[in-house]
Amino acid sequence: MRxxxxxxxxxxxxxxxRARCRMLPMLCAAVVTLAxxxxxxxxxVLPADVGHGPTMATLPVxxxxxxxxVNDFVFPHMADGMAHLIDGDxxxxxxxxxxxxxxxxxxxxxxxxxxYSPETYFSRGTRGKRTDVVTLYDAxxxxxxxxxxxxxxxxxxxxxxxxxxxxxxxxxxxxxxxTPAQSITVVDTKARKxxxxxxxxxxxxxxxxxxxxFFSVCGDGSVLLVNLDDRGGAHKKRTQPLLPMGSDPxxxxxxxxxxxxxxxxxxxxxxxxxxxPDKATLGPVWWLASPAERRAGWRPGGxxxxxxxxARSRLYAIMHRGGLATHKDxxxxxxxxxxxxxxxxxxxxxxxxxxxxxxxTDSRPLLYSIFLDSSELDIYDAASGKLLRSVAQVGTxxxxxxTP
Amino acid sequence: MRAATAIAIIGLLTTAANAALAYSPxxxxxxxxxxxxxxxxxxxxxxxxxxxxxxxLFSGSPQGRNYVIRVPGVAQSPLSDAATAAxxxxxxxxxxxAAVAPNFADYTTAEVAASRPHPLAHVSRARARLLRAxxxxx
Amino acid sequence: xxxxxxxxxxxxxxxxxxxTRRSVLGGLGxxxxxxxxxxxxxxxxxxxxxxxxxxxNAQADDPSSCDYWRHCAIDGYLCSCCxxxxxxxxxxxxxxxxxxxxxxxxxxxxKDYVISYNDCCGKSSCGRCFCNRNxxxxxxxxxxxxxxxxxxxxxxxxxxxxxxxxxxxxxxxx
Numbered sequence: 001m002r003x004x005x006x007x008x009x010x011x012x013x014x015x016x017x018r019a020r021c022r023m024l025p026m027l028c029a030a031v032v033t034l035a036x037x038x039x040x041x042x043x044x045v046l047p048a049d050v051g052h053g054p055t056m057a058t059l060p061v062x063x064x065x066x067x068x069x070v071n072d073f074v075f076p077h078m079a080d081g082m083a084h085l086i087d088g089d090x091x092x093x094x095x096x097x098x099x100x101x102x103x104x105x106x107x108x109x110x111x112x113x114x115x116y117s118p119e120t121y122f123s124r125g126t127r128g129k130r131t132d133v134v135t136l137y138d139a140x141x142x143x144x145x146x147x148x149x150x151x152x153x154x155x156x157x158x159x160x161x162x163x164x165x166x167x168x169x170x171x172x173x174x175x176x177x178x179t180p181a182q183s184i185t186v187v188d189t190k191a192r193k194x195x196x197x198x199x200x201x202x203x204x205x206x207x208x209x210x211x212x213x214f215f216s217v218c219g220d221g222s223v224l225l226v227n228l229d230d231r232g233g234a235h236k237k238r239t240q241p242l243l244p245m246g247s248d249p250x251x252x253x254x255x256x257x258x259x260x261x262x263x264x265x266x267x268x269x270x271x272x273x274x275x276x277p278d279k280a281t282l283g284p285v286w287w288l289a290s291p292a293e294r295r296a297g298w299r300p301g302g303x304x305x306x307x308x309x310x311a312r313s314r315l316y317a318i319m320h321r322g323g324l325a326t327h328k329d330x331x332x333x334x335x336x337x338x339x340x341x342x343x344x345x346x347x348x349x350x351x352x353x354x355x356x357x358x359x360x361t362d363s364r365p366l367l368y369s370i371f372l373d374s375s376e377l378d379i380y381d382a383a384s385g386k387l388l389r390s391v392a393q394v395g396t397x398x399x400x401x402x403t404p
Numbered sequence: 405m406r407a408a409t410a411i412a413i414i415g416l417l418t419t420a421a422n423a424a425l426a427y428s429p430x431x432x433x434x435x436x437x438x439x440x441x442x443x444x445x446x447x448x449x450x451x452x453x454x455x456x457x458x459x460x461l462f463s464g465s466p467q468g469r470n471y472v473i474r475v476p477g478v479a480q481s482p483l484s485d486a487a488t489a490a491x492x493x494x495x496x497x498x499x500x501x502a503a504v505a506p507n508f509a510d511y512t513t514a515e516v517a518a519s520r521p522h523p524l525a526h527v528s529r530a531r532a533r534l535l536r537a538x539x540x541x542x
Numbered sequence: 543x544x545x546x547x548x549x550x551x552x553x554x555x556x557x558x559x560x561x562t563r564r565s566v567l568g569g570l571g572x573x574x575x576x577x578x579x580x581x582x583x584x585x586x587x588x589x590x591x592x593x594x595x596x597x598x599n600a601q602a603d604d605p606s607s608c609d610y611w612r613h614c615a616i617d618g619y620l621c622s623c624c625x626x627x628x629x630x631x632x633x634x635x636x637x638x639x640x641x642x643x644x645x646x647x648x649x650x651x652x653k654d655y656v657i658s659y660n661d662c663c664g665k666s667s668c669g670r671c672f673c674n675r676n677x678x679x680x681x682x683x684x685x686x687x688x689x690x691x692x693x694x695x696x697x698x699x700x701x702x703x704x705x706x707x708x709x710x711x712x713x714x715x716x
Contacts, residue, residue: 157688431656
């Protein structure tokens with residue numbers, strides 16, 4: 001009894017496909033459908049793709065304010081760093097950058113046309129000659145547009161935003177080096193060339209303070225103020241110790257609103273550092289949690305543990321309950337503060353654990369949340385805390401979220 | 405929630421500066437220096453200075469002693485001034501290639517306290533200058 | 543691709559069970575997996591070595607466990623699970639001499655030890671027995687006290703691919 005209308009060869013093809021489809025269901029469902037469509041008698045012939053239309057998708061420039069870059073240092077395979085672009089409004093995955101060994105994060109040019117990415121490569125994958133570059137990607141095609149070779153000294157560490165920053169005028173790209181001697185590489189983005197290396201003995205990372213200035217934070221809590229001249233020359237000035245470095249030190253994960261960098265300590269004090277090209281002063285210090293909440297163990301944690309909505313002067317912090325030495329633990333709560341008063345205005349219970357949060361920079365901000373050991377990006381309405389959507393399969397060990 | 409103020413920070417810094425862990429100089433060396441300079445102080449050519457070859461040399465001149473105390477690793481360590489002085493003296497005597505003269509002038513707490521608040525901003529430049537001066541003296 | 547999801551989910555869970563009650567993959571991931579987070583206190587932050595009493599911990603003497611006493615501030619894949627040991631690199635990898643150094647309490651003999659967390663370098667990540675504990679860990683601003691640097695950075699021969707981490711005894715604190 002013949003129950004299958006298809007000739008034997010095609011039956012076999014279907015069986016083979018269906019067998020494979022246990023492994024690759026989504027891809028194969030499409031192939032099986034296509035095979036059925038091609039072989040079935042009642043269907044019209046689909047138009048050919050080959051020879052028609054573009055073969056590569058492109059992106060609008062500048063990017064939507066509701067897009068987010070998920071940077072991933074791919075801890076189990078660090079030679080294969082990646083950055084993933086997601087549309088927060090739809091949850092669509094838009095594209096990838098492949099960014100080399102011990103990747104930290106990408107930076108967007110002021111006009112949104114170029115993506116800068118400090119990267120490290122070895123001539124034999126994980127061995128051989130090391131080359132560090134800043135790769136320039138076209139924001140519309142995500143294709144490589146050029147590269148600037150820099151000294152092979154980029155710090156390799158748990159990624160933080162201070163690993164690489166642009167000066168406020170967008171002209172100079174600053175990269176933190178650790179060999180373990182500490183220094184900052186200065187790259188001229190206009191001339192597209194390496195300019196110089198600035199020794200920052202005992203001081204780490206770079207935090208911009210103006211069009212041509214930044215600071216590094218030193219191990220004793222003092223701040224190294226650095227001014228760049230038009231050719232990238234550096235003038236340095238070191239302050240007295242300002243930031244706490246003792247038993248409750250500030251983390252290396254501050255966020256910025258205007259001239260103020262908001263640091264947070266292990267125990268949850270917010271320490272504002274108002275920093276310009278020539279001076280830095282501390283603002284009033286306040287706690288994220290009340291004394292009762294602190295007794296109950298509430299403290300901040302995570303990797304990208306703070307986010308700010310500069311326009312509305314709001315600070316978002318990942319919170320968890322834990323004891324000493326849990327300063328890197330992820331949290332399932334985000335607490336929201338009014339920066340002008342230090343008052344907490346909302347507590348958001350997250351769907352998933354988060355080690356990184358970020359906000360979009362528009363008038364109706366989205367709150368993005370992701371955990372280093374997961375690959376699900378959750379997208380919330382930042383004002384209400386309502387979960388809008390989740391995007392599965394975003395990266396391997398997602399680290400820093402970067403928004404246009 | 406702005407209960408605490410900048411004054412609290414100052415208090416905390418004072419605590420940090422005094423957070424002298426009452427260990428022997430040997431353990432202080434292990435915890436604060438050895439990670440980079442290695443167990444025997446030899447460092448790594450071209451990357452990490454050798455304590456074995458240069459600490460005693462630098463300790464023979466006022467400029468050199470000032471440099472040693474202002475090197476970030478020394479100036480920024482969590483040790484007290486007294487513990488830092490004791491550690492430097494232990495390093496001179498235990499990690500130097502050359503013989504230490506019996507009349508070697510120990511680093512003092514006051515000496516450390518005077519130079520330490522001014523960490524160097526240009527370490528490699530200062531070091532090169534000292535090495536040139538030392539070579540000229542020979 | 544569902545099978546891929548299932549694979550990673552299972553391996554992540556298995557990894558978590560095998561390695562640590564406190565953390566799974568992720569340089570900072572201390573995901574609480576049902577079990578209590580052990581309050582491995584006062585050694586935290588290198589401030590005070592006097593300890594009221596070690597927490598009861600059956601795995602404190604298993605070098606392939608995240609709870610092994612020497613791992614009190616380690617961050618990475620355990621070399622004991624990668625063909626090496628707590629004091630030795632796996633075959634074909636190169637131990638970075640430069641590293642960060644902390645202290646851990648050994649409940650076995652009641653003593654505190656100075657521990658050197660030398661990384662093994664020159665191959666891709668081992669990928670087994672991830673462990674992150676942060677007693678005494680500071681920040682990137684204090685490199686000598688931070689487990690967030692890749693300490694293969696100080697390795698001239700195999701600069702900088704990270705493979706796994708050891709926890710070597712320097713000596714007893716005394």
